[in-house]
Every structure is written in structure tokens, then in C-alpha cells.
Amino acid sequence: MKIRIVLSTAALVISTSVAMADTSDIATHRRADFYAPGKHQFYAWCTNGQDRRVAQTGDSARDAEARLLASQKVAESCRLVWQGRIHA
Numbered sequence: 001m002k003i004r005i006v007l008s009t010a011a012l013v014i015s016t017s018v019a020m021a022d023t024s025d026i027a028t029h030r031r032a033d034f035y036a037p038g039k040h041q042f043y044a045w046c047t048n049g050q051d052r053r054v055a056q057t058g059d060s061a062r063d064a065e066a067r068l069l070a071s072q073k074v075a076e077s078c079r080l081v082w083q084g085r086i087h088a
Contacts, residue, residue: 033061033085040064040085046078055086 037059044052054073058064061082068074 030084034082035060036085038085039088041083042068042080043083044074044078044080046075048075048077050075053083054080061085 037057039055039057040061041053041055042065044050044054046052054068056064056068056071056073058067065080065082068080074080
């Protein structure tokens with residue numbers, strides 16, 4: 001009985017460690033995607049109620065956001081929220 005409890009506890013600790021490592025890997029990729037060149041997706045929150053998703057290529061997410069605002073694809077009343085990089 002004691003061996004079962006010890007083995008169950010060990011399995012729980014190992015699975016938790018693996019899940020945490022997996023999550024940190026996702027966060028690392030997301031951070032790297034923000035600074036990577038390519039096509040970036042944004043959600044445009046607009047005060048006029050015309051919220052939508054837009055995509056723009058750029059050297060980074062900030063560059064893509066600046067290009068979107070300069071191209072006037074979104075109104076000045078919209079706030080862009082980065083959703084991620086689009087992997088082709």
C-alpha cells in the first residue's frame with residue numbers, strides 16, 4: 001500500500017514537471033515569434049464596433065503594427081492587439 005502511494009506521488013510530480021516544461025517552451029516560442037520577421041496577426045479593437053482580425057508582414061510584431069497603422073488598413077480609433085505570428 002505504501003509503495004502505491006509513493007509511486008502515485010512520484011508520477012504526479014513527474015507529470016507536473018513535464019507540463020511546466022512544456023508550457024515554458026510555448027512561452028519561449030511566443031516571445032521569439034514576437035521579434036521574428038514574417039506575417040503577424042493582430043486583433044483590431046475599434047471604438048466604432050468594427051472589430052476584426054488583420055495581418056501584416058514585418059521585420060517584427062512592432063514593425064508589422066507600424067506598417068498597419070501607416071497603411072490605414074485600420075482606423076485611428078482602433079487599438080491593435082498582437083495575436084501571434086502566422087506560420088505558413
